[in-house]
Amino acid sequence: MKRNDQFFDNTSLSSYKDCPRKYFLRHVMNWRREGTATPLVFGLSWHAGMDAVWQHFGKVPEDNLVDLAMAMFLETWEAEGFDPNPVGEMAEKLNPRLPQVAREMYENYIRDRARTMAGAELIAVEQPFAVPIPGLEGVWYVGRLDKVARIQGQLTVVEHKTTTAYKLDGGFQTNYIEGWYSDSQVKGYQFGGGLFYPGLTQVWVDAALVHKKVHDKFRFVPVAHNTEILKEWVGDTREWILRLQGDKHKFDAAGQALVHGCFPKNENTCMGKFGPCGFLDICRTTANPDQLGEPPAGYVVEPWSPFDTLNIEKLLEAQ
DSSP: OOTTOEEEOHHHHHHHHHOHHHHIIIIISOEEESSOOHHHHHHHHHHHHHHHHHHHTTTSOHHHHHHHHHHHHHHHHHHTTOOSSOOHHHHHHHTTSOHHHHHHHHHHHHHHTHHHHHHOEEEEEEEEEEEEOTTSTTEEEEEEEEEEEEETTEEEEEEEEEEOOEETTTEEOHHHHHHGGGOHHHHHHHHHHHHHSTTOOEEEEEEEEOOSSOOOOEEEEEEOOOHHHHHHHHHHHHHHHHHHHHHHHHHHHTTSOOOTTSSOOOGGGSEETTEEOTTHHHHTTOSOGGGSSSOOTTEEEOOOOHHHHTTHHHHHHHO
8 A cells, every 4th residue: 555545435436426516525625514314324223233133143043133233223323323212203203214113124134034144154244345446556446345145156245225215016116126237336346346255246235125114125136247347337437536536636736726617516416315415505605615714504524534444554454
């Protein structure tokens, strides 16, 4: 690893693809809105419980396994400032993303996935990876694989996801399921996982439905891209990074000031599937956030640092 190496993960690259100005505010200015969105907190907590489920399945009774999963869920949930027993107006606001719902989901998940987990050889849990982007000196794509397991004889990444995209017939909206077959994160995880684990050629998206009444809908979405598709992903990722680096160069060359065409806004993404962009209040009130000096009220400074979070330095030293 060299001092000037650069590290990009799916979160930061997706932010730039959505809106370069959003990337600028989050990853250059290092601002974020105070608090964490409920969907993200529930997803993080669900992931934590999944670690317990997959690591301890078959080693402890089912009831104990649910308790272990919920203990991990609540540890993350409470660390984000959420009440472990929300009631009244708060419960209504969070519904269906509630700890009580999560417990029922874990109970059903363990029964639904019992055969798969019993036949799987668990190889790694929350495995970080760092792989070089071909053609870009000192540029790395980094991430964390939720699970790596040998399933049906094949090395597989298992990527846990939660969604409220409910459909009466089948449990999941078709667009949600179909979207994973062209998802950049999945391609990146197949690419990175395949370099880190020779022979790994597929990602299974492990979808769990979060719903007020339906707590037993789960679905594996197996994705295995051919070599040409992965080459295309590498080329596209390289081009996005070059554009991002170009904007950063303009910003630095102008004395760390936004100039015309530098980290431009994409107004078509101000409203997303989870509501308005977290930076919308800033973008609709100022054209020069770089001149504010400090984050506006309701925002805090918190650098996004996958390098530190994933302990990449130690990972690279081991390679």
